[in-house]
Amino acid sequence: MILYVGPDQLIPLSGVFGTIFGLALMFWGKVLQGCRKLTSWLFSRSAEHKSQV
Amino acid sequence: MKQVKQPLPERAPANLRPHELLLLAAWFGLAGGLLEGFFAWTLQQARWVAWSRLSSSVDLNILWASALVNTLLFVVLGAVLLPVLTRWGRWPALAAALFGTLTAYGWLSTSGRLRERGVIMLSLGLGAVAWRWMERAPARRLTLMRRSVVPLVLICLLAWVSVNGGERIWEKVQVARLPQPPANTPNVLLIVLDTLRADHVGSYGYPRPTTPNLDAFAKQGVLFEKTFANASWTLPSHTSIFTGRLPSEHGAGLWPYDGRFPTLAEIMSQHGFATGGFVANQLMCSAAFGLSRGFQRWKNLSWGWGDIFTHSTFGLKFHKLYRGYLNSYQNFSGMSAPEVNERFLSWLDGRDARPFFAFLNYMEVHEPTRPPREFAARFSDDPEALDRTAWRKPQKYPYQSPGFRRLALDSYDASLAYLDSQIGALLEELRKRNLDQNTLVIITSDHGESLGEHGLDGHRSALYLEQIRVPLLLRFPGRIPENRRVPGVAGLQDLASTIAEMAGVQKHPFPGVSLASRWSGGETSGDELFAVSELDHFPFSSLEKWPCYHGAIKSIISSRWHYISHQKFGVELFDWNQDAQETQNLAKTEEGARIAAEYGAQLQKRLTSAQHSEQRLVAHPR
Known part of the structure; x- marks a missing residue:
């Protein structure tokens, strides 16, 4: 029961979720840019680690 | 290779006329209103609406009623804002963002169960999506709207006729049995x-x-x-x-x-x-x-x-x-x-x-x-x-x-x-x-x-x-x-x-x-x-x-x-x-x-x- 997440648990959080998704949609370009940067940073770290090993 | 981002046009193409703002408003009102009516009825049937919304209960006539109200409101708003909005070259995108936000707000408010702040922010986000959609090709989007507004009006009329006629037919079938x-x-x-x-x-x-x-x-x-x-x-x-x-x-x-x-x-x-x-x-x-x-x-x-x-x-x-x-x-x-x-x-x-x-x-x-x-x-x-x-x-x-x-x-x-x-x-x-x-x-x-x-x-x-x-x-x-x-x-x-x-x-x-x-x-x-x-x-x-x-x-x-x-x-x-x-x-x-x-x-x-x-x-x- 603790792990149950249904509508009654999510609806009170709808203000938070709505704000997060709304901001993401408004600044979609920046969000995508940030995701690409994060992804490339993560991949470059992973490649660096493998080359060191 | 990194793609070069094309600069957006500073002005709308010359063949776009300011009164098409009203067409855009009507299109959002009709399309958005039809969907809003559909959501309202479906959520009510599923009992997934707030008590306050349930006490303003609807029947299938909400399909055309929502479209009618939204269209009237948006066209009036568009007429009021027309002299101001159309001075700016990128008015189609701005208008799409405005009416897209309002339409999304209508959809998200239908159940009455989502928190208002979240609804507003998400509506603004969807309005931003509408902005970007219109911005890419305003002339083409308005052509699409010009061509589809009449079918949308016909859909609303069809909804009105079929809901009311359908009620009568359903009643006759029930009585006959x-x-x-x-x-x-x-x-x-x-x-x-x-x-x-x-x-x-x-x-x-x-x-x-x-x-x-x-x-x-x-x-x-x-x-x-x-x-x-x-x-x-x-x-x-x-x-x-x-x-x-x-x-x-x-x-x-x-x-x-x-x-x-x-x-x-x-x-x-x-x-x-x-x-x-x-x-x-x-x-x-x-x-x-x-x-x-x-x-x-x-x-x-x-x-x-x-x-x-x-x-x-x-x-x-x-x-x-x-x-x-x-x-x-x-x-x-x-x-x-x-x-x-x-x-x-x-x-x-x-x-x-x-x-x-x-x-x-x-x-x-x-x-x-x-x-x-x-x-x-x-x-x-x-x-x-x-x-x-x-x-x-x-x-x-x-x-x-x-x-x-x-x-x-x-x-x-x-x-x-x-x-x-x-x-x-x-x-x-x-x-x-x-x-x-x-x-x-x-x-x-x-x-x-x-x-x-x-x-x-x-x-x-x-x-x-x-x-x-x-x-x-x-x-x-x-x-x-x-x-x-x-x-x-x-x-x-x-x-x-x-x-x-x-x-x-x-x-x-x-x-x-x-x-x-x-x-x-x-x-x-x-x-x-x-x-x-x-x-x-x-x-x-x-x-x-x-x-x-x-x-x-x-x-x-x-x-x-x-x-x-x-x-x-x-x-x-x-x-x-x-x-x-x-x-x-x-x-x-x-x-x-x-x-x-x-x-x-x-x-x-x-x-x-x-x-x-x-x-x-x-x-x-x-």
């Missing part, structure tokens, strides 16, 4: 005057001339002097009338009625009656709350401009803002008594020869009361003040002041007099159609109304006498004696079995005792007569001053004693024959404590018996 009832089966007309308290009816001793037509009707049949509703508000009380069960049995109250027991309309329909419900109460007496079960025709909304506006999402928001701003109770929607009469008589004239069971509900004495000026002048020295009372609470008359009390009382009585005149007109129409001789007509109310007693206003707050004592009048020439008054206690849950028996339904599942034995002079099995009423716990902050906010309430009443048990505040006992205002609580006296204990046990016995009752068929020989 009905069995043929026996010859000489009577008609049944159940009239509920919402919020009418018995002690404001002339036949019940009220000194003001509020109900001359009801008084004349009472002389033609039977009047029950002590009738009590099973709840002090609409939904559980109507459900008790329709099912013959107590509120704790049928469960309708905080939740819509789920159909666990058959209703009067379902049983009558199974026995060949044409069934129609014409209901002015849109708040708690609607199909969304499960009360239309068994009715082949159910009319709750007239879908005039008032209904169209107040049942769309934006219309509802404007309506709430308006009422909040003016601190008023003005209600733009809902059928008036003449409209209820007209729709019922129109249905009556269009049906075939089979007997009918019709249910009519009128809201004229439900707050906010606003009697016509002619009737206001009969009951008040200041008829204009009654208008002000209905629309706002003026500074001159603070809410609980004697001045306001007087206006509220005059407004209630004047509205009742108007309603009485409409009932008189309806009965006259029945007579003209030669239906008065072979129709059982029942006139009652679902609950009463506090008009300042116990510091309360309205209903659904407590179970005092003024909120549960209702009139009950029956007329059926040749089967019910004239000018008869029945002194004993009756509960509205006994109406279902009474109606079924009088209509000749041989086997029916309604518990309760038919009231027919009362006017014949017979009594029931020797038990003293009681009526039970129940009221749920309503822990909503707006109701903090009401008794029901603090706990559930149950009551049992006999010809003399009224026992009320509050979950938190304990027991009250009133000798209501001596103390009609119920101000002297006798529960703490020695004799009162003894009587309270007896009545408490009696109440518990009846509630337990009701909860363990099973559906049973009761044969009634004619």
Whole structure:
């Protein structure tokens, strides 16, 4: 029961979720840019680690 | 290789004309409104809407109604903003963002269950998506809109035609499947005057001339002097009338009625009656709350401009803002008594020869009361003040002041007099159609109304006498004696079995005792007569001053004693024959404590018996 997440648990959080998704949609370009940067940073770290090993 | 981002055009292409802003607005209104109507209906069917939204329930007409309201609002807004917006070269994108945001807001607000802040932010985000969509190719997008706006208008028209036509076809199919009832089966007309308290009816001793037509009707049949509703508000009380069960049995109250027991309309329909419900109460007496079960025709909304506006999402928001701003109770929607009469008589004239069971509900004495000026002048020295009372609470008359009390009382009585005149007109129409001789007509109310007693206003707050004592009048020439008054206690849950028996339904599942034995002079099995009423716990902050906010309430009443048990505040006992205002609580006296204990046990016995009752068929020989 603790792990149950249904509508009654999510609806009170709808203000938070709505704000997060709304901001993401408004600044979609920046969000995508940030995701690409994060992804490339993560991949470059992973490649660096493998080359060191 | 990194892609070079193309710069966006600073100006819209020269072939875009500013008035196409209106086309864009109309397109968003139509497309968005159609989807919004679809969401509204679907979510209501799935019961996934907030209580406040459920009480503005809709039918399939919301499909075109939402589109119409949104289109009108957006086009007007577009026309107002046109001179300003179109000065900017990127106006198509800005307009798309504006109307896209509004459309998304309408969609997300449909259920009423999402938090407002989240709805606004998400709508702005979707508006930004619409901006980017339009920005990429404004000319192409507007061409798409130009080409699709006419099909969207046709879809709305098709929705209007098919919903209304479809209702008629569905009704004809249902009626065609009905069995043929026996010859000489009577008609049944159940009239509920919402919020009418018995002690404001002339036949019940009220000194003001509020109900001359009801008084004349009472002389033609039977009047029950002590009738009590099973709840002090609409939904559980109507459900008790329709099912013959107590509120704790049928469960309708905080939740819509789920159909666990058959209703009067379902049983009558199974026995060949044409069934129609014409209901002015849109708040708690609607199909969304499960009360239309068994009715082949159910009319709750007239879908005039008032209904169209107040049942769309934006219309509802404007309506709430308006009422909040003016601190008023003005209600733009809902059928008036003449409209209820007209729709019922129109249905009556269009049906075939089979007997009918019709249910009519009128809201004229439900707050906010606003009697016509002619009737206001009969009951008040200041008829204009009654208008002000209905629309706002003026500074001159603070809410609980004697001045306001007087206006509220005059407004209630004047509205009742108007309603009485409409009932008189309806009965006259029945007579003209030669239906008065072979129709059982029942006139009652679902609950009463506090008009300042116990510091309360309205209903659904407590179970005092003024909120549960209702009139009950029956007329059926040749089967019910004239000018008869029945002194004993009756509960509205006994109406279902009474109606079924009088209509000749041989086997029916309604518990309760038919009231027919009362006017014949017979009594029931020797038990003293009681009526039970129940009221749920309503822990909503707006109701903090009401008794029901603090706990559930149950009551049992006999010809003399009224026992009320509050979950938190304990027991009250009133000798209501001596103390009609119920101000002297006798529960703490020695004799009162003894009587309270007896009545408490009696109440518990009846509630337990009701909860363990099973559906049973009761044969009634004619």
